[in-house]
Amino acid sequence: MKAFFKNNQNIQSTEKEEGILSPTKLGWRRFKRDKVGMIGALMVIMLICCALFGNYFSPYDPLEMIYKDSFQGPSEKHMMGTDRFGRDELSRVIVGSETTMIICFGAVAIATILGTIIGLISGYFGGKIDGVIMRLLDVVFAFPTILLALAAVAAFGPSLLNLLLIIGVIYSARIARIVRGSVLSVKEKDFIEGVRSIGARDRTIMFKFILPNVLSPIIVQATFNLSHAIMTEAGLSFLGLGTQPPRPSWGGMLNESREFMELAPWLAIFPGLAIVFAVLAFNFLGDALRDALDPRLSQR
Amino acid sequence: MEQKENGRTILKVSGLKNYFFTSEGVIKAVDGVDFEIKKGEVLGVVGESGCGKSVTALSILRLVASPPGRILDGRIEFMGRDLRTLSDDEIRKIRGKMISMIFQDPLTCLNPVLRIGYQISEVFRFHKGFDRLKSLGESIRMLRSTEIPSAEERVKNYPHEMSGGMRQRSMIAMALACEPALLIADEPSTALDVTVQAQVLKLMKELCRERETAILLITHDMGVVARMCQRVAVMYAGRVVEYTDVHTLFSRPAHPYAEALLRSLPRLGTKRNRLDSIEGQPPQLNRLPPGCAFEPRCQYSSERCREQAPELKRLREGHEVRCYYPINGGER
Numbered sequence: 001m002k003a004f005f006k007n008n009q010n011i012q013s014t015e016k017e018e019g020i021l022s023p024t025k026l027g028w029r030r031f032k033r034d035k036v037g038m039i040g041a042l043m044v045i046m047l048i049c050c051a052l053f054g055n056y057f058s059p060y061d062p063l064e065m066i067y068k069d070s071f072q073g074p075s076e077k078h079m080m081g082t083d084r085f086g087r088d089e090l091s092r093v094i095v096g097s098e099t100t101m102i103i104c105f106g107a108v109a110i111a112t113i114l115g116t117i118i119g120l121i122s123g124y125f126g127g128k129i130d131g132v133i134m135r136l137l138d139v140v141f142a143f144p145t146i147l148l149a150l151a152a153v154a155a156f157g158p159s160l161l162n163l164l165l166i167i168g169v170i171y172s173a174r175i176a177r178i179v180r181g182s183v184l185s186v187k188e189k190d191f192i193e194g195v196r197s198i199g200a201r202d203r204t205i206m207f208k209f210i211l212p213n214v215l216s217p218i219i220v221q222a223t224f225n226l227s228h229a230i231m232t233e234a235g236l237s238f239l240g241l242g243t244q245p246p247r248p249s250w251g252g253m254l255n256e257s258r259e260f261m262e263l264a265p266w267l268a269i270f271p272g273l274a275i276v277f278a279v280l281a282f283n284f285l286g287d288a289l290r291d292a293l294d295p296r297l298s299q300r
Numbered sequence: 301m302e303q304k305e306n307g308r309t310i311l312k313v314s315g316l317k318n319y320f321f322t323s324e325g326v327i328k329a330v331d332g333v334d335f336e337i338k339k340g341e342v343l344g345v346v347g348e349s350g351c352g353k354s355v356t357a358l359s360i361l362r363l364v365a366s367p368p369g370r371i372l373d374g375r376i377e378f379m380g381r382d383l384r385t386l387s388d389d390e391i392r393k394i395r396g397k398m399i400s401m402i403f404q405d406p407l408t409c410l411n412p413v414l415r416i417g418y419q420i421s422e423v424f425r426f427h428k429g430f431d432r433l434k435s436l437g438e439s440i441r442m443l444r445s446t447e448i449p450s451a452e453e454r455v456k457n458y459p460h461e462m463s464g465g466m467r468q469r470s471m472i473a474m475a476l477a478c479e480p481a482l483l484i485a486d487e488p489s490t491a492l493d494v495t496v497q498a499q500v501l502k503l504m505k506e507l508c509r510e511r512e513t514a515i516l517l518i519t520h521d522m523g524v525v526a527r528m529c530q531r532v533a534v535m536y537a538g539r540v541v542e543y544t545d546v547h548t549l550f551s552r553p554a555h556p557y558a559e560a561l562l563r564s565l566p567r568l569g570t571k572r573n574r575l576d577s578i579e580g581q582p583p584q585l586n587r588l589p590p591g592c593a594f595e596p597r598c599q600y601s602s603e604r605c606r607e608q609a610p611e612l613k614r615l616r617e618g619h620e621v622r623c624y625y626p627i628n629g630g631e632r
Contacts, residue, residue: 197403
C-alpha cells in the first residue's frame with residue numbers, strides 16, 4: 001500500500017508491484033481518485049462521529065431549558081442561537097444527528113437485507129413467484145413514499161422501532177427491483193449453468209454465486225437510500241409523526257421553528273442545513289461508489 | 301488406441317428427444333438420439349453447429365431450461381438408473397460427482413467475482429462435505445494435477461487473471477474433483493488456440509485414463525475426434541446418423557453426410573485448390589422435412605428418402621447408420 005501512495009500518478013507501475021488486484025481493490029482505487037466522493041465520505045464520517053459521540057462534545061445539554069436565554073440569535077456563546085425554551089440549537093443539531101443516523105442506517109440495513117432476499121428469489125425463480133412479488137412491489141411503488149410511511153406510522157404509532165421497520169420495508173421495494181433486474185441478467189450466464197452442473201442447490205447458487213455478482217448495484221442503491229431515508233425521516237418528524245420530543249431530531253426542530261420563522265429564522269436555517277448536509281454527503285458518496293463499482297457508466 | 305471391448309456400459313441413451321416449445325413452433329433440437337458409453341471409453345459426438353450436440357449433453361444432466369425445453373421421450377440409463385426419473389435432489393447429487401461437465405468457453409463458465417480456489421472448493425463442499433480448509437487443500441492438489449504451475453498461488457486468482465489454457469485446466473480440475481464416472485466435454489478446446497488445445501486435450505485424456513473416467517466429447521473438429529475418441533456418433537439435425545468406431549468412420553464412412561464431412565477436410569499430401577463443401581444449408585429444426593433430414597443436400601437421394609425418414613440400422617457389428625443407401629459396404 002505504501003508503494004501505491006507514492007505512485008499515485010503511475011498506475012501501470014503500481015499494478016506490477018501490487019500484483020493481483022481483486023475487483024474490490026480496483027473499485028477502491030477508482031474511488032480514491034474521486035475527489036467529490038472523498039469529500040462525501042468525510043462528511044459521512046463526520047455525521048457518524050456526531051451521532052456516536054455528540055453527547056460528549058456538544059457544548060450544552062440539548063435538553064436543558066434555560067428560559068431566560070430563549071430566542072437568542074447566533075452568538076459566540078450559542079453559535080446557532082437558542083430555541084423558545086432556551087435550549088442550545090448547536091447542541092440539538094449535533095445530538096439530533098443521532099436519531100437521524102439510527103433511523104437511516106437501521107432502516108436501510110433492513111431494506112437492503114430484505115430487498116436483496118426478495119429480489120434474489122424473484123429474479124432467480126421467475127415465473128409465478130416473480131409475478132406475485134413484482135405486483136406486490138408495484139403496490140408499494142403506487143403510493144408516494146412519504147404518504148405510505150405516514151399511513152403506516154399513523155396505524156402503528158410513532159416509535160423509533162416502528163419508524164425503522166416502516167421505512168425499512170418501504171425502501172426494500174427499491175432494492176428488490178434493482179436486485180431482481182441484475183439477477184435476471186446474471187442467472188443466464190454460463191457460469192451459473194456451470195455451478196448447476198457441479199451439483200449446487202438453488203440456495204447455494206443464489207447466495208454464493210449470484211449475490212457476489214449483484215453486490216455493486218446493491219451497495220450503490222443502499223447509499224442512495226440512506227439519503228432518501230434521511231428525507232423521509234425528516235419529513236415524518238416535521239409532520240409530527242417521526243421521532244417524538246424531547247428527543248431532538250432535525251425534522252422535529254424544523255417543525256417547531258415554523259411558528260417563529262420571522263422572530264428566529266436561525267431555528268429553521270440550521271436544522272435545514274443539517275439535513276442538506278447529510279443528504280449531500282450520502283449522495284456524493286453514492287455517486288462516487290457508483291462510478292467506482294460500475295466502470296461501464298463512466299470510463300475513467 | 302486399445303479398445304475396451306468388454307467394459308461395463310455406464311451410460312446408455314436411447315430414443316432421447318428434447319424439443320423446445322417456442323413462439324416459432326416446436327424446435328426438435330434432439331430428435332431420437334441413441335448411443336452408449338463404456339467405462340473409460342471416449343465417445344465423440346460430431347456434427348455442425350446447431351445439430352443438437354450440446355442439447356444432448358445438457359439433457360443427460362437435465363440442465364436444459366424447462367420451459368422452453370422439454371425431454372419428451374427416451375431413456376438415459378446411467379449405471380442402472382434412468383436419470384429422467386430421478387428427483388431434482390437425486391440428479392443434483394449426480395451432477396459434479398458422478399457426471400461432470402466441461403463447457404466450451406472457460407471464461408464465461410467461471411464466476412468472474414470469485415476466486416478460482418473457492419470455485420473448485422465448492423465441489424468438495426457439495427459432495428464430500430469437507431470444510432473450507434480441507435477443500436481448499438484438495439483444490440490445490442487438483443490444480444496441481446492439471447499441471448498448473450504454483451497452484452497454491454493460483455487458487456487466489458480470479459478467472460480474468462488467468463490465461464485461457466489455465467482457465468480450462470481449472471475447469472478440468474473442477475470437473476474431475478470427485479472422480480466422476482463420466483465427463484461430458486462440450487467443445488472443450490474450441491475457445492483455445494491450437495497449441496493449448498493439444499495440451500488440454502492430452503491432459504484431459506491422461507487424467508481420465510488414470511481415473512477410468514469415460515468421456516463424452518462433443519466437438520466439430522474431426523482432428524480432435526481422430527486423436528481422442530474410440531467411438532463416434534455423427535449427428536445431423538438432432539439425430540444420430542452414423543454410429544461407429546473411429547477407424548471405420550475415417551476409412552469407410554457409410555452415411556453420405558459423414559462421407560461429405562470427411563471430404564471437406566484438408567488432407568496432407570494431396571494438392572487441392574478448394575476444399576469440398578456440402579452444398580446448401582442444414583435444415584431449420586422447426587421445419588424438418590418429412591423424410592431424411594439430409595435428403596435436400598444429399599447427392600444420392602431418391603424418392604424414398606423424401607417420403608420417409610430412415611431408421612438407425614445396423615450395418616455390421618458396431619456400425620450403425622441412418623440411411624437407405626449406405627455408401628461403403630452397403631448394397632450399392
